[in-house]
Amino acid sequence: MKVKIHRLFQYLLETVEAEPEAIVGFSLSESPKLGEFMGDLDPELPLDWNNRDFRGLPELRTHVLRQAGLDGVLTPKDVLITAGAAEANYLAIMQTLEPGDRIVVESPGWPQAEVLAQAIGAEIVRVNRREEDGWRLPLDRMRDVVTADTKMIFVTNPNNPTGDVMDAATLQELVQIADGAGAWLLVDEVYAGLEWDGPRAPSVAGMYARGITTGSVSKALGLQGLRTGWLICPDPGLVMDAVILRENSSEIMNIMGEVIAEIALRPARLAPAMEKARAEGAANLAEMNDWVADQEHLSWIPPRAGLIGLGRLPEGLDSDAFATRLLDDPYRTFLLPGSAYHEPHHIRLGVGGGAGVNLGKGLTRVAQALKDWKDGAWN
Structure with a gap:
């Protein structure tokens, strides 16, 4: 049988040209630059x-x-x-x-x-x-x-x-x-x-x-x-x-x-790289926990490991509709709908990516989108 597309990849394909200004849900640590390895690379390789x-x-x-x-x-x-x-x-x-x-x-x-x-x-x-x-x-x-x-x-x-x-x-x-x-x-x-x-x-x-x-x-x-x-x-x-x-x-x-x-x-x-990843991940996770606690219509169980977790949306708000709406003005923010994991009432929240993903800006915009959604409709 043919391999069929999964919702996770389908959503990425559908949104790759959206050019969001912030990402909430980045799943990996900040990427190092090639220059950090140049001193150990053999030019005759x-x-x-x-x-x-x-x-x-x-x-x-x-x-x-x-x-x-x-x-x-x-x-x-x-x-x-x-x-x-x-x-x-x-x-x-x-x-x-x-x-x-x-x-x-x-x-x-x-x-x-x-x-x-x-x-x-x-x-x-x-x-x-x-x-x-x-x-x-x-x-x-x-x-x-x-x-x-x-x-x-x-x-x-x-x-x-x-x-x-x-x-x-x-x-x-x-x-x-x-x-x-x-x-x-x-x-x-x-x-x-x-x-x-x-x-x-x-x-x-x-x-x-x-x-x-x-x-x-x-x-x-x-x-x-x-x-x-x-x-x-x-x-x-x-x-x-x-x-x-x-x-x-x-x-x-x-x-x-x-x-x-x-x-x-x-x-x-490896040791200092992991120490850096853990320090940055823990700091961002603490920020995420504080942010979730301030949201009237969102909850989550903080991840015990890793850089992502699932946040529960308010009753009646579908994750696909919410994620799609977030890509438009005035939010311009990317996150992954929970439907990618058979959890249509959740969204994936993540704390990876470093400064380049503009996590703080993204969280502010997600919070605004949650406020703008009232009783099954957008204000």
């Missing part, structure tokens, strides 16, 4: 593949294991460098699921797995996180729906888009559920490292023989443009399947992405 390993630069894969807390647990052979976490997810899902297989996904959650599973012809079962439960993943429901014919469980941790976090004990319970069914457990960790009220959870690739960890340098480090991520799995067959599919799609990693990501993940660089 061949712009071919890395000429060393189809799985990615060995030193980069070593850094990936270290930042995931898997150094000494797994080896670089268990890591494949990919074009972002999106490609890592794609490779694992496409090489694992077949028509009729069951995949269990969380909702709200990153929609990619559901889009791909639908194209494959797999059976999709959603496990709903509920706002009244703090957006926690309901493990009792997970136990009910993960049966012997479940091929894969796909979740994000920290959760994208609510910012909930499964701790080590919760993740271990999820591993036991997956193991009881012999299912793959894929955990997308793109926001790992930006936890606000507790430690980083362990990576599932180090906990379970069928555990798959994916991640990237996009969110916490703001290096989305590098398109560099990874897949980690202790199962050599799964990793080789991913290598084979990538050979027939993107083929090999881009050398500039590999090299700059390797520099960015060097311990001496």
